[in-house]
Amino acid sequence: MSRNVLVTGGAGYIGSHVCVELMQQGHQVVVIDNLDNGSPVALQRVEQITGKRLRFIQADVRDQVAVQSALVEHGVDAVIHFAALKAVGESVARPLAYYDNNLNGAISLLRAMQGAGVTDLVFSSSATVYGDPRSNPISEDFPLRATNPYGRSKLMIEDMLRDLGAAEPNWNISILRYFNPAGAHPSGLIGEHPSGVPNNLMPYIAQTASGLRDCLAVFGDDYPTRDGTGVRDYIHVVDLARGHLSALARLAQHPGVIIHNLGTGTGYSVLEIVAAFERACGMPIPYRMESRRPGDIAECFADPSLARAELGWSAQLDLAAMCADSWRWQQANPQGYPDPS
Numbered sequence: 001m002s003r004n005v006l007v008t009g010g011a012g013y014i015g016s017h018v019c020v021e022l023m024q025q026g027h028q029v030v031v032i033d034n035l036d037n038g039s040p041v042a043l044q045r046v047e048q049i050t051g052k053r054l055r056f057i058q059a060d061v062r063d064q065v066a067v068q069s070a071l072v073e074h075g076v077d078a079v080i081h082f083a084a085l086k087a088v089g090e091s092v093a094r095p096l097a098y099y100d101n102n103l104n105g106a107i108s109l110l111r112a113m114q115g116a117g118v119t120d121l122v123f124s125s126s127a128t129v130y131g132d133p134r135s136n137p138i139s140e141d142f143p144l145r146a147t148n149p150y151g152r153s154k155l156m157i158e159d160m161l162r163d164l165g166a167a168e169p170n171w172n173i174s175i176l177r178y179f180n181p182a183g184a185h186p187s188g189l190i191g192e193h194p195s196g197v198p199n200n201l202m203p204y205i206a207q208t209a210s211g212l213r214d215c216l217a218v219f220g221d222d223y224p225t226r227d228g229t230g231v232r233d234y235i236h237v238v239d240l241a242r243g244h245l246s247a248l249a250r251l252a253q254h255p256g257v258i259i260h261n262l263g264t265g266t267g268y269s270v271l272e273i274v275a276a277f278e279r280a281c282g283m284p285i286p287y288r289m290e291s292r293r294p295g296d297i298a299e300c301f302a303d304p305s306l307a308r309a310e311l312g313w314s315a316q317l318d319l320a321a322m323c324a325d326s327w328r329w330q331q332a333n334p335q336g337y338p339d340p341s
């Protein structure tokens with residue numbers, strides 16, 4: 001069934017990949033993004049990849065009037081909500097900015113949806129809501145415990161959505177908890193270029209390979225893991241994007257609020273990621289050992305079986321593809337997207 005989908009934050013990293021998948025499957029896409037951390041060039045590239053047009057509205061999701069009129073004007077029948085601030089360290093330094101953007105953004109969007117009579121929603125949550133898990137793999141029924149303002153903003157929105165689903169049973173809400181998104185579209189046209197120094201491992205390695213950074217600092221080699229470095233569940237952004245389409249397609253069959261992990265189920269250490277990237281780019285990645293990063297956990301990987309059973313989705317792309325696609329994007333766009341002007 002072809003749908004009219006509003007994608008908030010669609011000019012960002014994950015949102016742009018979801019737009020591609022939606023358009024390739026014949027859905028109509030409207031993007032709302034304030035371009036705080038997104039680029040209009042990403043949307044042009046989405047059109048280039050798909051050969052189709054989307055509608056773009058530059059607006060803030062906290063502008064309820066703008067969002068509601070977009071929903072009505074474009075006959076939107078489902079929303080995928082990505083728009084948020086997402087840097088953990090920055091959220092500790094600027095908590096009010098994070099609570100304002102993420103919580104008020106979600107409330108404003110939900111009110112606009114109520115006003116327009118749109119009740120199908122897919123929401124970007126994060127494995128960060130599990131905090132430091134008691135064991136791995138992590139399943140959806142594990143205790144929730146966020147440890148920083150960013151994580152708490154995600155947990156609060158999850159709670160808000162559960163309360164809304166209980167109060168108004170006509171809503172169909174899918175909460176997706178992402179593990180570690182990585183890679184880029186295989187075309188090399190869209191990907192991630194963090195502003196400033198990357199916090200996350202994959203973009204830091206890609207920038208080191210391309211000569212923008214001298215050396216990767218490995219944060220800790222004394223964790224209780226197979227080589228002492230942190231283990232994470234890296235998931236190809238295209239697999240992740242396809243998970244959203246599976247969730248969207250199943251909303252009507254699963255009324256109320258449903259929650260799924262989107263991960264591969266396999267954890268890789270920092271040193272294993274370095275080795276895989278070296279194979280992809282054909283060069284050594286210089287690195288040095290440093291002390292642990294505050295707030296980091298040793299190990300985190302998903303039990304993805306619920307998404308397989310209920311959404312009919314599982315990750316298909318491996319670590320080699322994540323590294324190859326990340327490297328292709330990095331080489332073609334060493335400074336990220338060009339200035340649109």
Ligand code: NAD
Pocket residue numbers: 008009010011012013014015032033034035036037038039059060061062081082083084085086101105124125126127178179180181
């Ligand atoms: P991103 O920063 O690349 O994309 C977010 C987009 O939202 C940007 O284009 C930004 O301009 C826009 N935006 C932010 N606040 C807005 C607002 N108030 N109004 C309108 N637009 C706004 O981030 P991403 O990596 O694509 O992440 C997308 C979502 O997935 C976020 O909700 C993030 O918290 C969540 N998530 C990301 C990761 C990850 O590692 N990338 C992991 C787990 C969850």
Ligand code: UD1
Pocket residue numbers: 088089126127128151179180181199200201202204216217218219220229230231232270293294295296
């Ligand atoms: C970070 C966020 C988390 C978010 C996730 C996905 C923190 C504390 N947590 O988690 O909330 O959900 O990204 O976006 O920021 N590493 C290095 N050197 C680097 C960068 C990372 O050794 O320069 C290591 C880390 O210690 C970790 C692994 O690489 O073991 C992955 O790090 P990262 O990509 O930042 O993701 P997370 O730590 O999982």
